[in-house]
Amino acid sequence: MLTIENLSVSYGSVQALRDVSLTVPPGRVTAVIGANGAGKSTLMRTLAGLVRPRSGTVHMNGEDITGMSPEDIVRRGVALVPEGRSTIPDLTVGENLRLGGLWRTSAQRNASESRVFALFPILAERRSMRADTLSGGERQQLAIGRALMCGPQALLLDEPSLGLAPLIVTQILELVERLARESGMAVLLVEQNAATALRVAKTGIVLNLGQIVMSGRAADIASDEQLRHAYLGY
Amino acid sequence: MRDLMLRAPGSRFAIHAAVTVAIWAVLTWLNGSIEPQLSYYLALAAMYATAMFGMTILVGLSGQVSLGNGALMAVGGYVFALTSMKWSTVPIIGVPWNAVWSMVFAGLGGVIAGVLIGALGARLRGPYLAGLTLGIAVGIPTIVNRFPALLGGDEGLKLIVPYPEGGYPEAISQQEAAEQVPADDAFLDEFLVEELPADSATSAPADSGDLLTPEEAVSGVESGDLLTPEEAVSGVPTDAPTDAATDTALVVDVPADGVDAAAAVGSDFVLQQWQASVAIAVACIVGFLAINLVSGRQGRVWQAVRDDPVAAAVVGIAPAGAKVSAFVVSSLFAALAGAVLAQILTFVGAGAFGLGLSLSLLVGVVLGGRMSLAGAAIGAVLLVWLPELVDTVSGDRGWPDQITNNAPNLLYGLLVVVVVLLAPGGIMGAVSGGWARVRPQRARETR
Amino acid sequence: MDTFVNFFLGGFANGAVIALMALALVLVWRSSRVVNFAQVGQAMFTSFVGLTVVDLTGSWILGLVIAIAAGAVLGLIIHFLVMRPVRRADSSGAIIATFGVLIALQALAAMIWGGDPRAYPTPVSYSGITVFGRVIAITPYDIFVIVAMVILVLILTIVLTRTKLGLSMRASAFNPEVARLSGVRVSRMLAAGWIIAGMVGAVAGVLVAPTATLSPNSFDIFLVFAFTAAVIGGLDSLVGAVTFGIGTGLLLSLVTGYSDASNAALVALILLALNLWFKPEGAFNHHKARSV
Ligand SMILES: Nc1ncnc2c1ncn2[C@@H]1O[C@H](COP(=O)(O)OP(=O)(O)O)[C@@H](O)[C@H]1O
Numbered sequence: 001m002l003t004i005e006n007l008s009v010s011y012g013s014v015q016a017l018r019d020v021s022l023t024v025p026p027g028r029v030t031a032v033i034g035a036n037g038a039g040k041s042t043l044m045r046t047l048a049g050l051v052r053p054r055s056g057t058v059h060m061n062g063e064d065i066t067g068m069s070p071e072d073i074v075r076r077g078v079a080l081v082p083e084g085r086s087t088i089p090d091l092t093v094g095e096n097l098r099l100g101g102l103w104r105t106s107a108q109r110n111a112s113e114s115r116v117f118a119l120f121p122i123l124a125e126r127r128s129m130r131a132d133t134l135s136g137g138e139r140q141q142l143a144i145g146r147a148l149m150c151g152p153q154a155l156l157l158d159e160p161s162l163g164l165a166p167l168i169v170t171q172i173l174e175l176v177e178r179l180a181r182e183s184g185m186a187v188l189l190v191e192q193n194a195a196t197a198l199r200v201a202k203t204g205i206v207l208n209l210g211q212i213v214m215s216g217r218a219a220d221i222a223s224d225e226q227l228r229h230a231y232l233g234y
Numbered sequence: 235m236r237d238l239m240l241r242a243p244g245s246r247f248a249i250h251a252a253v254t255v256a257i258w259a260v261l262t263w264l265n266g267s268i269e270p271q272l273s274y275y276l277a278l279a280a281m282y283a284t285a286m287f288g289m290t291i292l293v294g295l296s297g298q299v300s301l302g303n304g305a306l307m308a309v310g311g312y313v314f315a316l317t318s319m320k321w322s323t324v325p326i327i328g329v330p331w332n333a334v335w336s337m338v339f340a341g342l343g344g345v346i347a348g349v350l351i352g353a354l355g356a357r358l359r360g361p362y363l364a365g366l367t368l369g370i371a372v373g374i375p376t377i378v379n380r381f382p383a384l385l386g387g388d389e390g391l392k393l394i395v396p397y398p399e400g401g402y403p404e405a406i407s408q409q410e411a412a413e414q415v416p417a418d419d420a421f422l423d424e425f426l427v428e429e430l431p432a433d434s435a436t437s438a439p440a441d442s443g444d445l446l447t448p449e450e451a452v453s454g455v456e457s458g459d460l461l462t463p464e465e466a467v468s469g470v471p472t473d474a475p476t477d478a479a480t481d482t483a484l485v486v487d488v489p490a491d492g493v494d495a496a497a498a499v500g501s502d503f504v505l506q507q508w509q510a511s512v513a514i515a516v517a518c519i520v521g522f523l524a525i526n527l528v529s530g531r532q533g534r535v536w537q538a539v540r541d542d543p544v545a546a547a548v549v550g551i552a553p554a555g556a557k558v559s560a561f562v563v564s565s566l567f568a569a570l571a572g573a574v575l576a577q578i579l580t581f582v583g584a585g586a587f588g589l590g591l592s593l594s595l596l597v598g599v600v601l602g603g604r605m606s607l608a609g610a611a612i613g614a615v616l617l618v619w620l621p622e623l624v625d626t627v628s629g630d631r632g633w634p635d636q637i638t639n640n641a642p643n644l645l646y647g648l649l650v651v652v653v654v655l656l657a658p659g660g661i662m663g664a665v666s667g668g669w670a671r672v673r674p675q676r677a678r679e680t681r
Numbered sequence: 682m683d684t685f686v687n688f689f690l691g692g693f694a695n696g697a698v699i700a701l702m703a704l705a706l707v708l709v710w711r712s713s714r715v716v717n718f719a720q721v722g723q724a725m726f727t728s729f730v731g732l733t734v735v736d737l738t739g740s741w742i743l744g745l746v747i748a749i750a751a752g753a754v755l756g757l758i759i760h761f762l763v764m765r766p767v768r769r770a771d772s773s774g775a776i777i778a779t780f781g782v783l784i785a786l787q788a789l790a791a792m793i794w795g796g797d798p799r800a801y802p803t804p805v806s807y808s809g810i811t812v813f814g815r816v817i818a819i820t821p822y823d824i825f826v827i828v829a830m831v832i833l834v835l836i837l838t839i840v841l842t843r844t845k846l847g848l849s850m851r852a853s854a855f856n857p858e859v860a861r862l863s864g865v866r867v868s869r870m871l872a873a874g875w876i877i878a879g880m881v882g883a884v885a886g887v888l889v890a891p892t893a894t895l896s897p898n899s900f901d902i903f904l905v906f907a908f909t910a911a912v913i914g915g916l917d918s919l920v921g922a923v924t925f926g927i928g929t930g931l932l933l934s935l936v937t938g939y940s941d942a943s944n945a946a947l948v949a950l951i952l953l954a955l956n957l958w959f960k961p962e963g964a965f966n967h968h969k970a971r972s973v
Pocket residue numbers: 011014015016034035036037038039040041042043
């Protein structure tokens with residue numbers, strides 16, 4: 001279980017996160033929604049160790065991982081699929097996947113690989129092709145596959161729907177939801193598009209200007225019209 | 235009130251002029267009151283400063299790390315030597331030739347070379363530019379081997395410095411000198427330039443494409459010290475620097491050793507002091523140009539383009555134009571410095587203008603402080619003084635030559651690294667309170 | 682025709698060495714985005730180390746092994762002491778620092794071993810082979826050099842494409858962030874790049890030393906050749922470095938053969954300038970050379 005307490009992050013004088021507290025429980029999807037610039041990516045990057053928080057703590061399964069390097073955090077079971085292009089186009093599909101688990105034993109790696117190929121069969125077909133030959137949806141599957149190769153107990157997804165057709169988004173998110181349910185993984189899903197995210201998420205938070213303005217059950221957030229108007233703009 | 239005055243362009247110009255004249259006066263007084271030996275070092279320092287003012291602009295302000303300036307000095311040096319050797323009247327205009335004309339043409343040669351190199355170099359990112367100019371530093375000097383008849387090949391060209399008779403410092407201009415000299419006295423009418431005979435310089439141990447160091451190219455003597463041009467000629471650390479050149483000179487009736495010359499002419503005229511006075515004058519003129527460029531609009535344009543070409547373009551500055559102009563200015567300065575070096579060495583040769591010289595310029599400007607002209611001047615003094623310091627220290631301790639001769643370069647290399655790591659503003663930056671003030675902190679060139 | 686063939690064959694051995702030196706430049710560039718202008722200085726220094734070992738033990742191969750080890754150590758030292766701390770400074774700083782290292786290494790070598798050119802022995806004969814009663818320009822040593830280069834390139838290829846280390850290094854070069862998120866210790870991969878480049882450069886130095894004589898400055902010109910080859914190949918591309926390293930060697934060998942050796946630097950410069958003018962990104966590259 002990933003526990004975040006009073007997390008604050010600044011870039012120079014710009015405060016991107018203010019006192020954010022959140023628990024990401026295993027076995028389901030937790031959504032983080034908010035307008036562009038709300039601080040969603042900052043939250044995810046801080047959890048993964050790419051950004052150092054100014055104050056606050058992050059615990060993974062009871063261990064304090066605040067301020068650790070990304071390499072160490074991923075070894076403690078937290079894997080991030082960053083926003084945008086997060087595959088390496090110069091490597092093959094197989095290499096992109098292998099990259100995700102280089103530090104694990106080969107048995108662990110093989111097990112993860114079969115699971116990823118079962119989840120995303122297209123990756124098995126394309127494993128020896130360069131990643132830049134994949135379509136946008138396939139590339140997002142590869143990015144998620146690479147993160148799953150790390151054998152995470154908490155999976156952080158930063159706007160996986162970006163630039164993808166709605167049908168494909170739905171497919172991918174439903175897969176992720178099933179994955180969380182079946183494997184007991186904690187999933188933290190960032191979306192600008194609240195409707196999609198709230199469909200697969202059990203609970204969620206709404207970020208605005210770096211602060212949590214609402215948290216609760218996804219259904220409640222989805223039905224709160226005032227909130228939608230104020231922070232989500234639809 | 236004072237601030238306002240300083241900001242007005244006219245008064246800034248006047249202040250710069252006053253400061254320059256003051257510096258010139260002090261240096262000239264110094265030159266007149268020290269040993270000829272020290273005048274020689276003064277000349278070298280002024281020559282380095284001239285070239286390094288250009289490095290401040292190119293490497294510091296416009297952020298283009300270039301190693302080509304040694305080769306550009308070669309352009310100036312050879313143009314100076316050739317024009318003074320070949321021409322007795324100025325082409326087209328027809329007026330009689332003198333040293334000032336040679337300086338003008340040397341500068342012109344530098345500008346042309348600067349435009350050519352700048353047109354290519356200004357389009358390139360850092361490491362590519364550094365590599366290209368490295369190629370220039372290594373490749374251009376080998377051109378002399380293509381035109382041995384004209385450029386003297388490996389042996390280079392020997393030239394006679396046109397110093398006036400009648401005593402220093404009274405006689406300053408060529409004209410005065412000419413008036414006081416009998417017309418048949420050939421060397422005072424014009425500088426004599428003669429090619430060295432092939433046997434007068436030790437020939438290089440191998441063909442020069444084969445990795446010759448500058449020193450070897452000229453002298454065939456052990457390499458190592460990349461920073462003292464006079465050693466490039468003689469291969470020996472020289473105490474009376476012009477002696478070495480004299481040894482190989484064919485010009486019999488003119489003792490190139492200044493002290494002897496003074497004795498011969500029967501006055502207090504000293505060659506080294508004359509050379510220093512030329513070097514000081516050129517350095518002051520170039521320094522005056524540089525300070526006005528740097529502290530004016532152009533200086534801000536260069537820095538704006540260095541820090542953020544895109545943002546500069548948005549406010550109407552052409553980044554490519556700014557970068558090329560930095561090249562042109564720095565190669566003008568380099569060529570003038572090269573012409574001065576030719577007069578100090580009374581010699582031009584590929585070995586004197588090799589990669590070692592280019593590296594010295596970079597070392598000097600980095601150590602002194604690559605963001606300020608004062609840093610360039612400090613660096614110039616350092617380039618001349620550090621080897622002497624090492625010499626003294628090692629003399630006291632009785633170190634072997636192999637250590638002594640290479641210690642300055644080891645120090646330079648290590649100091650450059652230390653400065654880059656700990657004090658990017660160099661000595662000047664450290665003195666004036668650091669990098670931060672000279673230069674806005676921002677991350678550039680993230681890939 | 683005969684002479685052309687001779688020059689051409691001789692060029693292969695030259696090209697092999699330039700290719701290795703270019704490979705070293707590319708390995709460092711890929712890991713650190715720094716052109717290591719000190720690379721030939723390192724190679725010169727390790728060649729002197731190798732020569733010292735040969736002098737002491739009489740074993741050429743031991744000299745090579747120790748030189749390679751010294752290359753690894755030197756690469757690691759420079760990475761940790763100079764290049765890793767300098768990355769925080771501006772981009773000019775990194776370039777200048779490599780030149781500082783070059784100057785220091787050359788001075789140190791001159792202090793230890795003197796400035797006089799030294800002869801480096803060869804493991805096999807360095808005189809022309811006689812074929813059908815005629816002496817041709819290619820020597821057993823040339824063939825040795827070419828074979829050594831091919832073996833080294835094969836080893837490198839296997840390491841980079843077939844091992845965990847290679848995959849980690851490539852991923853770190855292409856996208857450090859994704860590599861870190863995958864658990865790759867990217868800073869160690871930078872060090873690995875410097876170590877491997879130092880070893881490759883050391884081999885290049887030992888191979889070229891017998892043909893060029895060894896002195897503190899004698900490899901300077903190879904920096905120009907190797908940089909030219911690496912840039913034409915695209916700086917990022919190992920294949921490009923090898924291809925154009927050999928190509929540059931062949932061209933320079935023809936130039937040297939038909940005119941004289943002092944033209945080589947100028948021809949390399951012209952080649953480099955033309956390439957930077959017309960195709961600054963190189964032949965095998967996705968990276969930008971131009972700034973404006
Ligand atoms: N690297 C950065 N440097 C400075 N400011 C940043 C940086 N990244 C994000 N920000 C700022 O932090 C705020 C939050 O950004 P981000 O976390 O990317 O928001 P979101 O992902 O919700 O769109 C924004 O105001 C953004 O401008």
